[in-house]
Amino acid sequence: MEQIIFDNYNFRPNFIDEVMCPKEGVKSLYKDILNTFESLGPLDFQRLNDSIKLSFLNLGITYAVYGEDNVGVEKIFPFDLIPRIISLKEWEIIEKGVIQRNNAINLFINDVYNKQSIIKDKIVPLDLIESSKNFIPQMRGFTPIQGIHTHISGTDLIRHSDGKFYVLEDNLRNPSGVSYVMMNRKIMHRSFTSIYKSKEILPVSDYSDELLKMMHSVAVTKVENPNCVLLTPGQFNSAYYEHSFLAQEMGIELVQGDDLFVDNDFVYMKTTAGPIRVDVIYRRIDDHFLDPEIFNKESLLGVSGLMNCYFKGNVNIINAPGNGFADDKAICAYVPKIIKYYLGEDPIIDNVPTYICRDPKDLQYVLENLAKLVIKPVDMAGGYGVMICDQLSEEELGVVRANVMENPRQYIAQPKMYLSTHMTYIEEEKKFAARHIDLRTFALMSGEDTYVLPGGLTRVALKENSLIVNSSQGGGSKDTWVLKNS
């Protein structure tokens, strides 16, 4: 039988590869899995790849791309068969680092909306916070149930060429992608049972139970089964699959704005048996669309009067409104100081060094070293607006320089990070090649403790040499294993 050959693997100089060493070959963590793939042969491997793709399509784990004729073509979020493996030892450090970071950020948000000690002590400048369009003045003086703002957080990590993990950014509003983690595992299980039989991999299927447990722990009324719902913008939203998946997994109602109404400062949902009170809303819509009485007046996605119910303590909202200023990329640069301030500890996972363009000293450095840096808008997600300056022409560089000078508050700069690479199957070329990856972790902060989903979502940049892993920019994902005995 013809064998899969992993020779001629394209190492990228200056980058760490997760799977292979240039001299020693396959790393010990990956030996078993690569042996299994090798034993399959190219034809069976391709068949497996096709069958997994079909499973994604049949399950509707897709997003629609609209052409000029306005007809949606459904595409799957590309999934790569070769899993990313993290040793338990390394994972335990990541887990501690993520918990530490989220605890500190949560304390920071609550402080900013209440006592503002960190501002008075001149650790973080007030104007940087208040100039964020995601700072919500209406939240001043309000502490959510159990003081939790960041119930669900996503932390994006990369492994740099020095072998260490760094935090690239925090997602404290509506981090998405967790459904892919769970479905990647489920579909791999379905199609490739033999691999899972021989490995002890930390499970990811607990996530929805943990999510519901967390929601119950922060419910307004301490009843046995508080009524929790997931609020979605609707089925045309690109993350709708995830919304319906999570609602189904938790066995809760998936509601839209129109399904809810406010009466006498309580929130109710319209059901076939009449109005039923809602205790906790896991909202997957942005702050500015939550309540047309307070935010965007044109919003049809939210619920009129919702914020009033929230402030009166009659409903809890997950995540708390107003978190967005804290995942502003300029604030992210302060997180090591924030951790030190609230917890008295050094960060377990370092930040990617960040230059804040609104700071005149940093701005000067950025302008002098622009060609070596990566420029990012402070408030955009999905890889949009990211400029890797050593890939730009002189003319393009001039535009970036002008933009940064015109509105320095809007930008931060970071050195180009050497995201590690991972062996990835390139379907068009029927070969295995190194592609850059990152890792999004998911943490749930409940009244009792913080749960971190083992492994998280490994995103892979499928374009050769690309450092942008976001799905909107041609990225895919991998099943991510944390091996128990490693």
Place this chain on the structure above:
Amino acid sequence: MLSRVANNLYWMGRYLERSEHLARYTKVQYFSMYDAPNLQNKNFTLRSIIHMTGIEYDTQTDHLDEQDIILKVGLDPASSASIYTSVFNTRENARSSKNMLSEELWEMVNTYYRFVQSFPDTYFKTRGLYEFTQEVNRHCYSIKSCINQTLIHEFVWAIINLGIYIERIIQILRTIRSKLTDIEILSQTSQNGVLQEYQWTTTLKILNAFDIYKRYYKNQNAAETSSDFILFHRTFPWSILYNLRKIYSLADRIPNWESGHEKLIFFTGKLYNKVKYTTSVEVGDLKVFCEELLIDLNNLNELVTEEFFE
């Protein structure tokens, strides 16, 4: 259950059933022109398909474009009356209430949509009609079986099935009405009685009833017994009476804390008994009888909408 979700589940059932009927009507009617005695006129067959499915097409012209009509009925996303649109709506209604369905059921509905959506137009209009419509029917059987096998037989299950059975009766009545119109046209054009009787055979085939009917009535005259069989048979799954009984028993499965429970039981019970205690002789003009029943079904649809979805 959320009122919006109940509405979506109901319409998921209705569109699912509609897609099945459209496919079967088109298949049987189209191929009937090749089996008919004295070779049935092609334009007559195509007009019948246009009339029954409700696609927009100028039927006055003498040059009906067979491939164009077939394509409009089958795969035209722009036509609200096409099989494609029914399947699309089945899937969208399922998608918007996906968290109430079993994963198996959602996967089947989604696979059904993917089959229709990826079926090649050119192949469909030249050689693929039989294969396509057969597959549509097969998908529908599988999905309905999955509804019964994977859902708890309570409210979600009941509301989907309510949609299925209401749509089925509507489609049966529309089929009878359409075939009665065909028979009228044939008699106006002095076509022979054999061809008129053949329309009843076609009707039975459209309603999945032909083989069972033959076994049941043993070579009796189709025109005299077909309507009886379709209207009043107590246990045949495509008879009006059987489906009304199903609806009545579904009403009883709607939990009694739901506000519309009592009204639905009363209305469906009354309608079931009205048909149950009508004799063949009392039917009189079959077309009028069908029209009246269609009005009753429309009222039932309004009742369900008012009581559960608004």
